[in-house]
Amino acid sequence: MIEDNDFITSCEVPGPSKENIRAILLYKSMVSSNDIVVDIGCGTGGITVEFAKKAKKVISIDKNPEAIKLTKKNLEKFNIKNVELIENDGLTGLNNIENIDIAIVGGSGNQLDEILKKVDSKLNSNGRIFITAILLDTKLEAIDYLKNLGYNPKIVEVNISNGRVLDRGVMMISENPIGIISAKKR
Structure with missing residues (x-):
C-alpha cells in the first residue's frame, strides 16, 4: 500500500482516500489481473493507483479537470x-464503457441513482x-438504489483512529467515518 503522504495532492481536489480505506476496498473487491475497474469520482487517484497495480485496466472518471x-x-x-482517464461527470463518462x-x-454529483442504473x-x-x-443520506440512498436494482447490498462503517506519539x-486521532456499501451482481 502507498502511504497517504506519498500522493501528490491539492487543496482543490479531495483525496486521496485514506490508506486503510483503500486497503479494505482492495480486499473486499477481490480484484484480479483480469478485472476492468471503473473509478467514478477519482479525485487525486488514490483508489485508481492502488487498483491499477492489480487490475487489467482501470478507467477513472472525474468532472473536475x-x-x-x-x-x-x-x-x-x-x-x-x-489507466484511461475520462474528464466528465460520472453518468456521461460511463457512456462508452462496455464491460465493468x-x-x-x-463521487456522484447528485446522480447516484442514474449512475448505479448505468453501472x-x-x-x-x-x-x-x-x-x-x-x-448518512448517501449511505441510505445507495442501499435503496441497489435494492431497487435487485441487489442485496451490504454496508460496513469504518471508523479509523491513528495514534500520534x-x-x-x-x-x-480519528478520521471521518466512511461507509462502504457493496453489492455483487448475480
Missing part, C-alpha cells in the same frame, strides 16, 4: 500505465459495486 491532472501526475509518479467487473463510486447495465456477471460515502503517551 484538476482531479484528472492530479490523477495523471500520481499515475506518472507510480509508473502506472493501464468492479465499479467504485466515490448495472454494464456490469459483468459476478461484477461488484462499491460506494464510499461520508454522509507524544512525549507523555499516545493520543488517538
Whole structure:
C-alpha cells in the first residue's frame, strides 16, 4: 500500500482516500489481473493507483479537470500505465464503457441513482459495486438504489483512529467515518 503522504495532492481536489480505506476496498473487491475497474469520482487517484497495480485496466472518471491532472501526475509518479482517464461527470463518462467487473463510486454529483442504473447495465456477471460515502443520506440512498436494482447490498462503517506519539503517551486521532456499501451482481 502507498502511504497517504506519498500522493501528490491539492487543496482543490479531495483525496486521496485514506490508506486503510483503500486497503479494505482492495480486499473486499477481490480484484484480479483480469478485472476492468471503473473509478467514478477519482479525485487525486488514490483508489485508481492502488487498483491499477492489480487490475487489467482501470478507467477513472472525474468532472473536475484538476482531479484528472492530479490523477495523471500520481499515475506518472507510480509508473502506472493501464489507466484511461475520462474528464466528465460520472453518468456521461460511463457512456462508452462496455464491460465493468468492479465499479467504485466515490463521487456522484447528485446522480447516484442514474449512475448505479448505468453501472448495472454494464456490469459483468459476478461484477461488484462499491460506494464510499461520508454522509448518512448517501449511505441510505445507495442501499435503496441497489435494492431497487435487485441487489442485496451490504454496508460496513469504518471508523479509523491513528495514534500520534507524544512525549507523555499516545493520543488517538480519528478520521471521518466512511461507509462502504457493496453489492455483487448475480
